[in-house]
Amino acid sequence: MTPASDLPRWADVVLLPILNLVAALAVCGLIIFFLGENPFTALWVMIKGAFFYSGSLGYTLYYTTNFIFTGLAVAIAFHAMMFNIGGEGQAYIGGLGAGLIALWLAPALPMVLVIPMAILAAALFGAAWGLIPGILQAYRGSHIVITTIMFNFIAGSIMVWLLVGPLIEQGQQSPQTPKFEANALMPKMHEIGGGVFSFLGSSPLNLSFVLALLCLVGFWFLIWRTKLGYEIRTVGQNPEAARYAGINVPKIIVIAMALSGALAGLLAINELLGVQHRVVLNFTSGYGFTGIAVALMGRNHPVGIFLASFLFGAIYQGGAELDFEFQTITRDMALLMQGMIILFSGALAYMFNPWVSKLLKRWMNRGEVTRV
Amino acid sequence: MRKLMKLALASTVALATSAAAWAADFKPAVIYDMGGKFDKSFNEGVYNGIKRFTDETGVEVMEFEVTNEAQREQAMQRMVQRGATIVLGVGFAQADAIDKVAGENPDKKFAIIDVSWLDKPNLRQYAFKEHEGSYLVGMAAALASKTGKVGFVGGMDIPLIRAFACGYVQGAKAVNADVEIMQNMTGTTPSAWNDPGKGAELTQSQIDRGADVVYQAAGGTGIGVIRAAADAGKLSIGVDSNQNHLAPGSVLTSMLKRVDVAAYQTMKDAMSGEFETGVRTLGLAEGGVGWALDENNKDLITDDMKAKIDAASAEIVSGNVSVHDYRSDNTCPAG
Numbered sequence: 001m002t003p004a005s006d007l008p009r010w011a012d013v014v015l016l017p018i019l020n021l022v023a024a025l026a027v028c029g030l031i032i033f034f035l036g037e038n039p040f041t042a043l044w045v046m047i048k049g050a051f052f053y054s055g056s057l058g059y060t061l062y063y064t065t066n067f068i069f070t071g072l073a074v075a076i077a078f079h080a081m082m083f084n085i086g087g088e089g090q091a092y093i094g095g096l097g098a099g100l101i102a103l104w105l106a107p108a109l110p111m112v113l114v115i116p117m118a119i120l121a122a123a124l125f126g127a128a129w130g131l132i133p134g135i136l137q138a139y140r141g142s143h144i145v146i147t148t149i150m151f152n153f154i155a156g157s158i159m160v161w162l163l164v165g166p167l168i169e170q171g172q173q174s175p176q177t178p179k180f181e182a183n184a185l186m187p188k189m190h191e192i193g194g195g196v197f198s199f200l201g202s203s204p205l206n207l208s209f210v211l212a213l214l215c216l217v218g219f220w221f222l223i224w225r226t227k228l229g230y231e232i233r234t235v236g237q238n239p240e241a242a243r244y245a246g247i248n249v250p251k252i253i254v255i256a257m258a259l260s261g262a263l264a265g266l267l268a269i270n271e272l273l274g275v276q277h278r279v280v281l282n283f284t285s286g287y288g289f290t291g292i293a294v295a296l297m298g299r300n301h302p303v304g305i306f307l308a309s310f311l312f313g314a315i316y317q318g319g320a321e322l323d324f325e326f327q328t329i330t331r332d333m334a335l336l337m338q339g340m341i342i343l344f345s346g347a348l349a350y351m352f353n354p355w356v357s358k359l360l361k362r363w364m365n366r367g368e369v370t371r372v
Numbered sequence: 373m374r375k376l377m378k379l380a381l382a383s384t385v386a387l388a389t390s391a392a393a394w395a396a397d398f399k400p401a402v403i404y405d406m407g408g409k410f411d412k413s414f415n416e417g418v419y420n421g422i423k424r425f426t427d428e429t430g431v432e433v434m435e436f437e438v439t440n441e442a443q444r445e446q447a448m449q450r451m452v453q454r455g456a457t458i459v460l461g462v463g464f465a466q467a468d469a470i471d472k473v474a475g476e477n478p479d480k481k482f483a484i485i486d487v488s489w490l491d492k493p494n495l496r497q498y499a500f501k502e503h504e505g506s507y508l509v510g511m512a513a514a515l516a517s518k519t520g521k522v523g524f525v526g527g528m529d530i531p532l533i534r535a536f537a538c539g540y541v542q543g544a545k546a547v548n549a550d551v552e553i554m555q556n557m558t559g560t561t562p563s564a565w566n567d568p569g570k571g572a573e574l575t576q577s578q579i580d581r582g583a584d585v586v587y588q589a590a591g592g593t594g595i596g597v598i599r600a601a602a603d604a605g606k607l608s609i610g611v612d613s614n615q616n617h618l619a620p621g622s623v624l625t626s627m628l629k630r631v632d633v634a635a636y637q638t639m640k641d642a643m644s645g646e647f648e649t650g651v652r653t654l655g656l657a658e659g660g661v662g663w664a665l666d667e668n669n670k671d672l673i674t675d676d677m678k679a680k681i682d683a684a685s686a687e688i689v690s691g692n693v694s695v696h697d698y699r700s701d702n703t704c705p706a707g
Contacts, residue, residue, distance in 0.1 A: 059446065153560075160529055160560035172489040173531045173699050174464045204442055275442055276468075281530075282562055285440035320443060323436055324450060331408075331437045 007357050017297070017345055019352050021311075024340035031336065035328045042322060042329065049321025050314040056321075058190065058203025063313035064306075065205070065270045068212040070291025071309055072219050073264035075300040077130075077144075079223055080256035081236040086133060086148025087264040088288030089155030090126040094265020095272050096159065097125030099167075099177060099279035102272070106184035114184045119211070119269055126265020127258040129155060134257025138250035144257070152288075163281055177279040186274040208270035215263060216302040222259075232256050264288060293342045312338065400425075400639050401434040401456035403447045405463040407565055408437050413591045413612045414631060418462050418485065420613075421635030429643065444469035452477050458642035460635060461485070464532065470495065481647050483638040485631055486532070488651045496647065498634040501655030502532070503539030504688055505627040506587070507695045508656075508663045508681050509609045510543025512625050513585040514551045515677045516607060521552045523578035525571055525597050527590035528564040529557040531699050536589035536611070536627075538704035539695055545706055546684070554578045558593050568596030575600035575608070585609065585624055598623060607672070616668040624672050626664040630654065657689045 007016070029039030050060050070087045077084035084090075101118040109117075133147035163175040186206040189197045223229040234242040235252045243249050271283045294312060298304030319334025344351070402422055409419040422433050434456060436447045444466050451459050452473065461470045461484040474482040474492040481494055488499035513522040524540055526533040537555055544551045556574045558564040571593035575586050579601070586601050587609040588594035594611055595618065601608035602619035610616060610626030617623075634654065641647045654660020663681065665673060687693040698704050 059442075062442070156560045164530055168531075168702075172464075172467070173486075174467055175530050176468075204446075271441070280441060281465075283441050316440075320436075320439070320446070324434075324454070327435075331439050334439070 007353065007360065011356060011360060013299075015356060016349070016352060019356065020344040020349065021341060023352075024337070024344040027340050027344075028333070028337050032329065032333070037326055037328055042326070045321055045325045046315075046318035048318075049324075050318030053201075055201030055203040056317060058200040058205035060310070060313045060317040061200070061209055062203060062205045062270070062275070063316040064309045065209045065212045065313075066267055066287045067290060067294045067309035067312050068216060068305060069263055069267040069270065070287050071294030071298060071305040072215055072302070073130075073260045073262075073288075074291045074295035075298070075305060076219065076223070076232070076263060077256055077260040078295055078300050079229075079236045080232045080253055081239075082134070082137070082144050082253060082256060082260070084130065084133075084148055084257065084260045084264075085145055085292065086130065086151045086261070086288070087267075087291045088284050088286070089148070089152035090129040090261040090264035091267040091271075091284045091288050092152075092155040092159055093129040094122040094126030094261075095268035095279055095283060096162070097121035097123075097265065098268045098272055099180075102180040102184035103167075103177060106181035109183075111183035115186065115273065118184060118273055119266065122265040122268045123262035124265075126268075127262040130257040130259075130261020130264070131254060134254040137257070138253040156282075159279075160281065163279065167279065169278075175281045179278050180273070184273060185277055186269065188274075204275040206270065206274035208266075208274045211266065211269065215266065216306055219263075219305075220302045228252075228255070264291070290338070293338065293346065296342070296346045311341070315341075397457065398431065398643050399434070399454075399456050400431065400458045400460070400642065401436070401451040401454075402460040402635070403444070403451065403462060403466065404435065404437045405444075405465055406438055406562055407591055409435065411565070411592050412595065412615075414629075415462055417613050417629070417631040418460075418635045421632030422460075422639065424632065425636050425639040431639075431643065433639065438466075445472060448473040452480055457481060458483065458639065458647070460638050461487075462631075481642050481649075483634075483642075485634050488653065492649075494649060496638065496649045497651045498631075498638075499651060499653045500629050500631075500660050501653065501695075501697070502589075502627070502629060502661060503535050503542075503695045503697045504656045505629065505661030505663065506536045506539030506589075507543035507546070507688070508685055509587055509625055509627045510540035510545075511547050511681050511684055512543075512663065512673070512677060513540070513587060513607075513609060514544040514547035515680065516624055516672065517548075517551070517583075517585050519582045519584050520548065520550060521554065521582040521584065523554045523575065523583035523586035524556070525574050525578070525586060525588040525590055525593070526555070526557040527559075527593055528562060529560055531702065533557065533589050534704065535698040536587075538698040538706065540587050541704065541706045542695055543684075547680070552582075554581060554583055558590055565591035565593060567593045568599070571596030572600035576604065579604050579606050587611070587627070589627075610664070614664040614666065616664050616666055620668040621671070623669060625669055628662045628664055630660050630662075633660070655688075656685055 032039045032042045051057050073087045074084055098118040098121055101121045106114050133144055133151055136142040136147050137144040167177045169178040186208055189205045190200050190202055231247050231252050235249050239249050276283055294308045298308040315334055315337050322329045322333050323331045404415045407415045409415050438444050448459055448469055458481040464486045467487045470482055470484050471490050474495045478494055483496040485498045487497045522544055524537050541553050558567055558570050575597045578586055585607040586597055588597040589611045598608045598618050602622035607624040609624050612629045615626045
């Protein structure tokens with residue numbers, strides 16, 4: 001998948017991404033400079049906005065949670081060489097599952113039952129939405145990119161129909177369901193643990209973050225420590241060889257897509273049970289698509305995905321602060337920054353490779369010379 | 373003469389100082405929604421009102437454009453943290469957020485447009501009777517149509533837009549009971565507010581089926597509707613702002629929704645300290661909605677049409693005719 005690199009592993013994994021990031025920020029800084037603002041002031045405002053003022057770190061981690069779920073969703077499909085662009089729709093339908101459980105069962109059952117069931121429902125509904133394109137790809141050869149994009153639109157239509165019609169809260173105009181009962185709400189981090197997390201300030205960050213961390217560990221275990229993970233990777237590397245080795249390739253594709261959908265569906269837990277406290281229109285806000293960039297940047301590895309999610313979370317949160325602080329910088333700057341980072345660390349990932357390897361070689365050779 | 377000048381100067385200085393005194397403890401903020409403040413329609417209407425306020429008073433208004441669901445509440449809280457004394461929310465999607473933040477900050481003032489169902493002592497709400505304005509342009513459409521077929525292109529399929537469509541249908545049927553009305557919604561995601569290409573396609577298909585006047589309530593998508601109708605030599609109807617100038621001679625009229633007035637009033641009242649809260653419903657009677665007649669469309673509106681529309685408008689204002697609001701019961705009896 002990645003071109004052969006003659007760099008030592010640490011440089012490939014650490015140095016290159018940092019260089020790419022710096023290059024992307026430099027281009028953005030140049031644009032800010034031409035807008036008539038000081039790029040370093042802007043960067044400082046962003047860093048302050050993402051980490052330092054009360055509640056900002058909580059917001060950053062809340063966005064991070066979303067990106068972890070969608071990034072993992074894209075990554076697990078990537079490992080089977082499936083390009084799942086349907087994270088958006090799978091998360092949307094996952095929200096329907098979580099929402100139905102929260103609306104129907106919360107009045108009757110205690111929290112310890114409702115929340116796990118809502119998580120399960122979000123995963124199941126999301127999985128179902130990933131399963132169908134998976135089946136179509138595995139057994140009918142319909143291209144996964146096309147079908148998952150189309151399923152995003154179908155999900156959008158279903159949700160609008162439900163939220164404008166049967167599920168709408170009466171007596172107001174917003175297409176949204178009634179509010180969930182208190183025992184269907186994911187506890188906020190700053191409200192639990194006896195104030196241990198109060199340093200995070202008042203923010204939407206909730207226990208879903210812990211769920212996301214568990215998913216990261218589970219992802220690593222599944223992909224690199226189980227038979228299923230091995231099969232998924234084998235199918236991704238070479239479906240022909242996998243078939244020859246006795247792996248049921250269509251079945252693995254379907255499973256990978258279902259798992260991918262399930263992970264995307266969990267986004268709804270953070271957004272709906274954690275923050276919105278009801279099913280609202282379009283709560284996915286493009287996180288499903290950004291997940292593609294996160295997986296790409298994180299090299300489909302849980303550690304990378306966590307770091308990329310954190311970076312994107314910080315840009316989301318810090319970028320909004322730019323809009324507050326400067327009249328000349330609009331909300332599109334955060335989008336531009338994301339675009340630049342994707343461009344440099346995705347499309348141009350190996351642009352600096354030749355120079356870095358030349359420099360490194362010279363530096364290492366000199367080291368040898370001095371030692372002699 | 374000299375004395376007069378001195379007087380004028382003195383009063384200007386006095387005005388300026390009083391404005392400065394106000395500015396110290398008056399800090400307005402506005403939070404635009406996802407369409408962005410230059411959407412040529414709803415948000416931009418608010419922006420125009422805010423701009424008028426800033427031009428007149430010299431008071432800068434803090435602005436923020438929302439990009440995702442969670443930012444609405446965050447933006448409001450940040451505005452309050454930054455010392456805003458009045459926060460204006462734009463659009464029904466901000467209702468939940470403003471309800472919460474207004475509750476947490478009882479000493480600050482809040483206002484929101486397109487919402488009428490909240491209950492907070494420090495919150496002013498603006499609702500518009502879009503169905504009344506749409507009724508009038510529905511009449512105009514049916515009166516101007518030669519084929520007896522008119523069209524409607526909505527943005528995202530939500531109750532608000534169905535209310536536009538329902539008022540339009542009622543108006544058209546009031547003129548010609550046999551009129552055929554084609555309705556299309558652009559989509560089911562927020563991108564439906566900004567898809568001129570799809571708007572043009574839907575318009576073309578309605579024109580192919582015989583429609584010769586097409587009304588749009590679709591934000592940025594509406595530009596495509598106006599363009600397609602102009603290219604085909606048919607008529608379109610603008611929405612929210614006066615869009616008659618976008619294709620002179622081809623835009624029959626525009627349904628005006630004066631969100632700019634709501635935004636301007638909010639800031640002005642908050643500044644002067646005469647800020648009453650509660651719900652303000654702006655319909656035809658209050659001048660909150662209406663239809664646009666200017667030099668760009670004066671040749672399209674005959675005296676007979678104008679007389680009929682004005683008569684219906686007077687009937688609605690007096691209460692003799694009532695236009696059904698889709699949102700009151702989520703149905704449209706006229707179909």
